[in-house]
Amino acid sequence: MSKNLTKRAEDYSKWYNELVVKADLAENSGVRGCMVIKPYGYAIWEKMQAELDRMFKETGHQNAYFPLFIPKSYFSKEASHVDGFAKECAVVTHYRLKTGEDGKIEVDPDAKLEEELIVRPTSETIIWDTYRGWIQSYRDLPILVNQWANVVRWEMRTRLFLRTAEFLWQEGHTAHATQTEAIAEAEQMMNVYADFAENFMAIPVIKGVKSANERFAGAIETYCIEALMQDGKALQAGTSHFLGQNFAKAFDVKFANQEGKQEYVWATSWGVSTRLMGALVMTHSDDNGLVLPPNLAPIQVIIVPIYKGDEQLAAISEEAKQLMARLRKLGISVKYDDRTTHKPGWKFNEYELKGVPVRIAIGPNDLANGTFEVARRDTLTKETILSADIVSHISDLLEEMQKDMFTKALAYREEHITEVNSFEEFKEVLENKAGFVSAHWDGTPETEEKIKDLTKATIRCIPLDRKEEAGSCVFTGAPSKGRVLFARAY
Amino acid sequence: MSKNLTKRAEDYSKWYNELVVKADLAENSGVRGCMVIKPYGYAIWEKMQAELDRMFKETGHQNAYFPLFIPKSYFSKEASHVDGFAKECAVVTHYRLKTGEDGKIEVDPDAKLEEELIVRPTSETIIWDTYRGWIQSYRDLPILVNQWANVVRWEMRTRLFLRTAEFLWQEGHTAHATQTEAIAEAEQMMNVYADFAENFMAIPVIKGVKSANERFAGAIETYCIEALMQDGKALQAGTSHFLGQNFAKAFDVKFANQEGKQEYVWATSWGVSTRLMGALVMTHSDDNGLVLPPNLAPIQVIIVPIYKGDEQLAAISEEAKQLMARLRKLGISVKYDDRTTHKPGWKFNEYELKGVPVRIAIGPNDLANGTFEVARRDTLTKETILSADIVSHISDLLEEMQKDMFTKALAYREEHITEVNSFEEFKEVLENKAGFVSAHWDGTPETEEKIKDLTKATIRCIPLDRKEEAGSCVFTGAPSKGRVLFARAY
Incomplete structure (x- = not known):
């Protein structure tokens, strides 16, 4: 077998695309942006699923299944949510084909749906519409449910595993009586993801929260784990959202508390996807091919x-x-x-x-x-x-080997967190060294946006363990209480 | 907890609908014909999946994943296949929503797909389009692949688990160098299904082949396992199809045989779905609620x-x-x-x-x-x-208990196979006793169709173990070589 694999140093992106196909992980299908996950790739995904599923169940979650389709009207109920997903939705408008006069198969115009259905890009809306029937009193809470499913986001530029129109994922959706409990759940699941990434995937991750610009559409707070690939680009490896009462309000989900008073329910959602396959490949593999951590190798x-x-x-x-x-x-x-x-x-x-x-x-x-x-x-x-x-x-x-692979990836990651104190330095590090750039930021979405326009770098996270450190924003000079991590990202 | 469950003897259909909801197995969703599988119901399905998956792997199969969407043109390539599925397809025509002038969310008319996409009702076409790239020589065969997935068939009358617009299933798709090997595979998977039904679900099944009318759209032969519910109606619990070279020809999938000659590849496909949950409920449960076989009880x-x-x-x-x-x-x-x-x-x-x-x-x-x-x-x-x-x-x-439940269901089934020798008897048994009616049939689709119109009974299968027995068709009097099983069915 001749590998003919492009070297990472020559063209990292090409190396990745070739490797995913040559190692029989996945390939592009005849459907734009949709991939075929081949048996060897799927076997790795199954090992990931099994471990995650065990971890979810050990933390009290149960699996369930909700519809693939979401009526357009549901989707419109949470304003920031629809803003976030409307531009990349597959829409079902008809429910029948027929043979046309020319003998060709065509969509039957008489079989138009009264209300269009969206192929789920994420399931908050259909799930919270369902939870309304499940929740009457505080005794019905918490609901700790997870779903393994396919979702569709009509991305224009796709890459195997990293960004595909259809992908596989799990999405947890929980309902709680109090804000405190919901936040604790969101944090717990971020920690479960970090544990999985580090101990099974051998990928070191930084735990943090997203800035407003990068937050999930409909969330109050998005917790995340961020990994660093071998080319110095970051990859968001999992997110866990504290959704407040946004979806409960949009879908009118209330419960009677212990005093018999009606309150809106508190929510979280959290997910990881087949994107993790891309992270696994890009963290460990080399010019000879894949390098799999023993804990996930089929x-x-x-x-x-x-x-x-x-x-x-x-x-x-x-x-x-x-x-x-x-x-x-x-x-x-x-x-x-x-x-x-x-x-x-x-x-x-x-x-x-x-x-x-x-x-x-x-x-x-x-x-x-x-x-x-x-x-x-x-x-x-x-x-x-x-x-x-x-x-x-x-x-x-x-x-x-499992330990060594983690240690090696961690050493690379540590070498690639660079503190900078001027915008010149910021740009210089991004261009010549890449990785995470640790910098002061004034906390405004506008500054983040401007920095993104100029450098393509975004705030990957505000690390949970960051030190308090008085400083001034690397871009505007306005005061800042601590550093955040910028990077170019997948 | 008050059960308030309708008695089976009063209204079997109502009893079933109520039980599925009250026992927390599933419920209807806000999306027409689509169900929510609740955690308790999903836990049973997970146990089924785990056993089936183990059985598939023990017989040499691997899992993979293929796209949810099928381009309309693929779908049209196998004529009888499109005939079978065209009338019940969810069709994606657009890929974006937008906010209209009135502030309402609407489908963006500028985001129309060049070619409509069908939400898969089954995946033969997309999979055989993929297999063309995987198969060059006899060395690439057999391909023994299974997929766990959701599929959509736009049924007009739906019932939880038994008939839903979206359902979960597994679909095996195998490719072989010879007809003999493909037939052996199709038969093997029918036997795997029968083993699972009898030893895990405690449901006795009859193995057989379908008549032409009831065959899968695109198959040469459909093997099946047929079960009998407590109301005397039959339920098809699993099918395994020998597809001949139909899909290989439609998608131009050839291989070089050992002599270097190009031949079309031989195919099978086989599947069971969340419909099995309905069979499980209807075979064993009673007026007090569910009765679960220990091997599948969460x-x-x-x-x-x-x-x-x-x-x-x-x-x-x-x-x-x-x-x-x-x-x-x-x-x-x-x-x-x-x-x-x-x-x-x-x-x-x-x-x-x-x-x-x-x-x-x-x-x-x-x-x-x-x-x-x-x-x-x-x-x-x-x-x-x-x-x-x-x-x-x-x-x-x-x-x-596992054995007793099977024995009880078997005794019921055996009591409800009735041999008849006239059409009067045929109708009388169907009306007053129900169950399988074992009768001679002249082998023509026309006769089967007429009997169906008159009695709503169809040929459930031609049992694999039927005796040769000269007789005359219960409807036309034409000669017949053996009996087939008719029944009204879910």
């Missing part, structure tokens, strides 16, 4: 025989099968590739491209010496391990 | 304390918690309901309504005697079990 260990003739293959296969059985007992996902149609070198390349964390090669010398050749994908290093040690070695190695 | 055992005062509650809770821990060790899903806001009688009713298979009550006498009161949901019988025996008893009981 195949953690690949075993490749190196042999001449059937007799050697049989002896190696015997050894490989015993090793597989022992590794599987520890819950390690392992595959043995004894295809006779491909050479070992071809297989090495293929599994490197696909990011399989550990490769074990077994040749005649290994058989004679009771050894295995073990290669790790992240560092591309090899060592020879004695048969007696192999199982514990692999088990330890997978843990070590 | 909560298998509910423990309810019966007490006066905090001291008794504390002692019972101690006992209950120990029991929970012991049951959970065996993988049994158990919940302890110690809410002080509701009385035991209310709780008994609620868990009966929700079909929890086993209820354990613990009162002061039980504490004194070292016993538990165990009630089973399917038979509504109770017995007193010694503490020493409780864990093994519950474990055995769950297995026994």
Whole structure:
């Protein structure tokens, strides 16, 4: 297998597009902006789903399912929400096709819907319309519900995983009796996302809140986790919104409190999407292909025989099968590739491209010496391990790689947070070093907008753990109480 | 909790509609024909999904994801396919909303799609358009892919789970080098479905093939599993289609065989949907509510304390918690309901309504005697079990209930297959006894159509295990080689 993969240093964007296709993660479909997620890519997404779903359930959430379609009138009820999504909606207007006079299939003009339906770009409106029937008293609260679903946002410029017209995601929608409880929920889910990103995806993230410009349409506060890709661009990896009573008011959802008084319900929503697949690729992978963290790799260990003739293959296969059985007992996902149609070198390349964390090669010398050749994908290093040690070695190695990948990404991220104190410096860092630029800001949307127009950088977040530090805005010089993180972003 | 559930004998259809809502399985949404699947209903669906997904993977299939939208032109390429689905399609024609002059949100007429997009009613066309890029040689075959997705069919008369405009399903789409292999795949998946229906849902099914009238639009042969509901109506519980080379020809998908010759690829597709939830409810439930087979019950055992005062509650809770821990060790899903806001009688009713298979009550006498009161949901019988025996008893009981529910449903089904030899008898059985009517048929679509017009009964299947038996068609008197099963169906 020839990889012919563009080098990151040559063209990072091209490298990404090629890698996603060549590693069999996804491809463009015949439908503008919509992708096909291929089995290998989907297997990674399934592992992500399983972990997230477990985390949601451990924090008391249940799954449910709400309609794909949202009547246009629902959509219009929360003003800032419709402003945010109206420009990129797929709209269903008819419910039938017919064969025209020329024998061609056409939309039947007699089958026009009375009210147009929007293909959900997010489900706050249809869900809060439903919650009205579920909530009467404080005893019905909280409602802690999540949905795994597809959503559609008619983006004009699309890229596999990062920005597609249709994508897969989960959206949590919770209802609470008090503001305090709703804020605690929104913060909790941001922390769940951060835990998932760091401990499963091996991606370090910065927790923070969004500025008004970058807030979700309809939210009072948007909590987020922000990651940094290898090209120095930021990527929003998950958001959790405190929605106040906005949707409860728009859909008239009240509850009787303990004193019997009617109050509006408090809301949150939170989501992560197949976009995370893009973040995973761009954080860890290299010029040889994918590098997958062991915790999310569909195949953690690949075993490749190196042999001449059937007799050697049989002896190696015997050894490989015993090793597989022992590794599987520890819950390690392992595959043995004894295809006779491909050479070992071809297989090495293929599994490197696909990011399989550990490769074990077994040749005649290994058989004679009771050894295995073990290669790790992240560092591309090899060592020879004695048969007696192999199982514990692999088990330890997978843990070590998971940690090392995080540490490496964290070191890169730390090197790429730069404090600046003038706008000249700001621009200089963005151009020559990229990454997060930590700067004072006067807190106004206007200044953020101007900086964005001039530099394409936006405020990625106001970090939750920022220090109080008196300063002056890097752009206007107005007073500021602390630094925020700017970056160019996906 | 007052159930106020209509009795099955009074109005079976009303009983079903009420039960689905009252047991918190699903409800109608504000979008015509689209349902909300509530957390309790979704938890059952998740258990179904998990088992089916495991079975698919064990038979070599992988999951993937294809676009929600299908360009109208794709849809038109397979003639009988478009005939089958054109009349019930949701069509996306625009991609933007705007605020009109009156301040109202409206569809932006300037954002009309060049080609309309159909919301998938099934995905053969978009998938075979994709497979063209995946298949060059026999080495690329077979492709064994499944997708979990939502689909939309614009049904005019809808009922929760049984017939909804949007529903959730899985659709397998496989590609093969030979006809023999594709037929074997279609048969295998029918058998997987039958295994699932019988061993997890406790629903006996008849395996067969559909007559031409009832075949999937675009299939050469449709294999099916047919179940019988308690009102004597049949329900198609799953279908598996041998598609021949129809879609390969429509989308020009060829492969080079071992001799290097180009051939069209052979196809299958197979699916089950949230319709199975309806079958589950209608097969087992009774006038007190749901009856769930232990293998699919989100909560298998509910423990309810019966007490006066905090001291008794504390002692019972101690006992209950120990029991929970012991049951959970065996993988049994158990919940302890110690809410002080509701009385035991209310709780008994609620868990009966929700079909929890086993209820354990613990009162002061039980504490004194070292016993538990165990009630089973399917038979509504109770017995007193010694503490020493409780864990093994519950474990055995769950297995026994799973078997008993199947046996009971099977006995009902067997009593409701009636052989008839005249059309008078045919109509008489349909009217007074219902169920499957086993009759000779001349094999023509015309006769089936006429019988349907006169009786509303269709051929549910030609059973795979039917005996050869010379006879004459119950309607035309023309010769027939064996009996087929007619029924009125959901």
